Amino acid sequence: MQLIGQTSIDFLGRRKIFIALSAALLLAGIGSAVTKGGLKFGIDFKGGTLVYVKFRDAPDPERIRGVLQGKGLSVATLQPFQDTADAHELKIDLDLAGDVVETSGKDQVIETLREIYPIGAGKLDFNNASPEALAQSLLSERTLRDAGHSSRDLASHAEAMVAWRDQAPRSGLLRDLAELSDVPGVPSSVVAAVPQVAEAGAFHIGGVEVVGPKIGAELQWQAIKATLFALAGMLVYIAFRFEWIYGVAAVIAVFHDVFITIGFFSLFDREIELTVVAALLTLVGYSMNDTIVIFDRVRENRAAVRKSSMTDLLNLSINQTLSRTVLTSGLTLVAVLCLLVLGGEVLRGFSFGLAVGVLVGTYSSIFIASPVLLWGQGLQTARAGGGRRRR
Amino acid sequence: MRSRFGLKIALVAGVFLVCAWRVIGVNPSWDAVRQNLADNIALGLDLKGGTHLILQVQVQDALKAEADQTIDRIRTRLLRAGISYTSIRRNDPGSIEEADSIEIQLDGTPTDRVSDVRAILEEEAPSWLANSTGGSSFALGMRPSELLRLKAETLQQSMSTIENRINGLGLTEPVIQQHGRAEAEHEILVQLPGVSDPARVMNLLQMSAQLEIKKVIDGPFTSPEAARSQNNGILPANSELAHYAERGRNEWYLLERNPVVTGRDLRGATAGRDTQNPGAWQVAFSLSRQAGQRFGLFTAANIGQNLAVVLDRRVQSVASIESRIESEGVINNIDGQTESLDLALVLRAGALPASVVYLEERTVGASLGADSIRQGVQSAIVGVCIIVVVMLAYYRLAGINANLALFFNLLILLAVLSAFGFTLTLPGIAGIILTIGMAVDANVLIFERIREELRAGKAVVAALNAGFGKAFLTIIDTNLTTIIAAAFLFLFGRGPVRGFAVTLAIGLLANLFTSVFVSRLIFDVSMWRKRNLKEMSI
Secondary structure: OOOOOOOOOOOHHHHHHHHHHHHHHHHHHHHHHHHOOOOOEOHHHHOEEEEEEEEOOOOOHHHHHHHHHHOOOOEEEEEEEEEEOOEEEEEEEEOOOOOOOOHHHHHHHHHHHHHHOOOOOOOEEHHHOOHHHHHHHHHOOHHHHHOOOOHHHHHHHHHHHHHHHHOOOOOOOOOOHHHHHHOOOOOHHHHHHHHHHEEOOOEEEEEEEEEOHHHHHHHHHHHHHHHHHHHHHHHHHHHHHOOHHHHHHHHHHHHHHHHHHHHHHHHOOOOEOHHHHHHHHHHHHHHHHHHHHHHHHHHHHHHHOOOOOHHHHHHHHHHHHHHHHHHHHHHHHHHHHHHHHHOOOOOHHHHHHHHHHHHHHHHHHHHHHHHHHHHHHHHHHHHOOOOOOOO | OHHHHHHHHHHHHHHHHHHHHHHOOOOOOHHHHHHHHHHHOEEOHHHHOEEEEEEEEOOHHHHHHHHHHHHHHHHHHHHHOOOOOOEEEEOOOOOHHHHHHOEEEEEOOOHHHHHHHHHHHHHHOOOEEEEEOOOOOEEEEEOHHHHHHHHHHHHHHHHHHHHHHHHHHOOOOOEEEEEOOOOOOOEEEEEEEOOOOOHHHHHHHHOOOOEEEEEEEEEEEOOHHHHHHHOOOOOOOOEEEEEEOHHHOOEEEEEEOOOOEEHHHEEEEEEEEOOOOOOOEEEEEEEOHHHHHHHHHHHHHOOOOEEEEEEOOEEEEEEEOOOOOOOEEEEEEEOOHHHHHHHHHHHHHOOOOOOEEEEEEEEEOHHHHHHHHHHHHHHHHHHHHHHHHHHHHHHOHHHHHHHHHHHHHHHHHHHHHHHOOOEEOHHHHHHHHHHHHHHHHHHHHHHHHHHHHHHOOOOHHHHHHHHHHHHHHHHHHHHHHHHHHHHHHHHHOOHHHHHHHHHHHHHHHHHHHHHHHHHHHHHHHHHOOOOOOOOOOO
8 A cells, every 4th residue: 555655745845835834823822822821831830729529410610619719719720621421520720829738728629519519427428438437437337346347357348349439430439339239359248338337429539639839830940951951962963963953953843843832732722731741742752753754864865866956855855755754643643643532631631732743743844844954054055155065 | 594583583582572471471361461460560640549749848947956956055054154145046047948047146245255155155056157246246157068967867867757657657659759859959759659538648747746744843824924923924944834725724834944755765655545534545655764764763853743745845734743653654635546546656756857848749549540541541552453454554464564563662661661660650651652653653664665665676675675774774863862862851850751751761772673673583584585576565
């Protein structure tokens, strides 16, 4: 099978159009970020409190927001995280209150939810119970003690039931405690005792993140520093294997990709979370890889086709590698799109970054790195005095 | 030719078997494979659930304590030498950033005894630098080397205390390590896999648990003012007031400043029901031999007097000495069982030399982690399947070769991850995706090159040689560039960035082996004895 045969497209002849396109994308990103009052950073970078809650039935976000604000908490966002017919999840995001980590914010969110979705007095909320708490409650149940269950037995049964609760498809939320009869290895007498001490609450806290301001700033700086060092390392390697100007062109293309991708995050109103940094790093690697494949061909062709101009050389190399570029990028994009569609909400920001990154990274190798290389080579030749013959 | 193949095949088969054994194990049933994967691949907290905490040790507390002790020593010496002074006090650095500004100020010493004062300061405050500010005043700043030593010591001590406390809870596989740039940030990272409700642990780690047993001079009083007025408005030397608010009380006691026994003198502590207050809990402790002797002498000499058990500067209980007490004591009036268990644990583990604050708390519930790993793995499987199908359709027989190389690559990656105990995190999965992309790319590069050579009219074997030869350089360049980047990310990055770098670097090194060496070998073996082959399935 062959998708793309031998082509001879004049990629560089249209470079002005594409540079204009890139500039437009960059400006759109910047414009969006400016009009929206800056980039939207996730909790890792801006600090604050984040609580993931899973509900049994569709919750009423406005009511929850109202109660939280009534308690004087500043709710940054309260958005459905995943909302399908059988999964209702909310992400409750509180702004940073002070300089130090405020664990009280988290407690207040949980308290508020408890007020809205109460359970029977003196009972344990099974859907939020830790194995220890459940074991403790079971231990206090007379029928179980009389039936001769040791505390060690009850602890292991409690652990089994909580672990079972956390597995898919329940994912932490039981509708009815009777479901527990399906837990392997737990005797029916124990299952029957659970409703005596506990109740299946209407929500489950999936996760909590509390990040102080110092950590956020530090993480941001750490990630940027590491990336810059990595780019410098690649620049030196390419300079060593090719020429300086190749490295510079590749690095410029990578910067272009990173900025446009970040711009897309602003355009699509997505938060820049810590996992997005991983996506951006992947993009740096991917884009660099793509650019080097083309540059490698240029280097090879330059040795073979001595007389041809740099423009022709670049066009030839891009065309020769075009079928590879399309196939590789296409396949990587397929893998990334699978992640975007099936990967779940936690991975969504990450896979969105990757999807944009793969597209932009492929595009930039052809339409940014190559023109920059052409331009740089032209500068070099001009500086060396037009008389010197092209190597 | 044949013997060289033999060696290569043996090498590839060897690597394959070792990796397969590491990842899959010997028992090839599906459940056993899953179990093995679960046992061998360590998952990060973001995937398996657990609590991640970053604490900062407020080292200025330790500096302040050191300053207070120094002030006590200087005060005693000045008094003994009959040198008067108007005041001696320290400043109060409120944050870590201001810690180094710690200073002791001594004012109003007689100008004719400057040299005596100096001598005392040098002797009693060797780790401080005394500057004379005017004839009668001195400012003492801590020596820089001493600052560094004391801060590092405080961090180390806090870490081992925290470690003791966490170990006391019996949690599985906790991670406790220094976090942040060198010593400068005084941060400690605590990871507790499987802990989804960290409230108790967080509380426990923050408890300072400064236990002191002090002699009661006078009391109880109804208020601090009442205590003062009883003593003509000023407190006697070396005394202090402490609040007693347990179990509905609101009383004040005048205590001797120097404790008879402190938390450091403890040998052990156990929780139990309060023998005196029904419904409450207590912690019984035993003293070390040396402290026990000291306590014995003290109690024998003070029969009939009152002793106060002071916890974190608040009176926990008061009791009169009825007889000589050698080695045992009790802290009464604790509200709940968990509190008494925690206090006993903390007393056994030792006090923190400085308070700690939390900079970060992350809890991933087991269900959330399980959800993301399930969805991540599902989507990865679908993605890889599509890639496999497309490669087969596009390159036919050669596609099998590419797919074998891809799976081999992933197998090596997983094996190395498990062998070196690296943990797999979400960003690590990103590294694997980039690895898959580049593994596919390596084969696409080679195959497209071979196709080009075939189009140019070369014979199959020659095209194969040329294709591999030319693509080889490109593959080396792309992979090495990215490996260099991964190395820098590993060196300078932290946490998630590192997790990404590790999987990427391993994946790419494996990729160099599988795409260049293994893939080539499969071609060579399949082409063996077919030197004049005219067509190949690519």
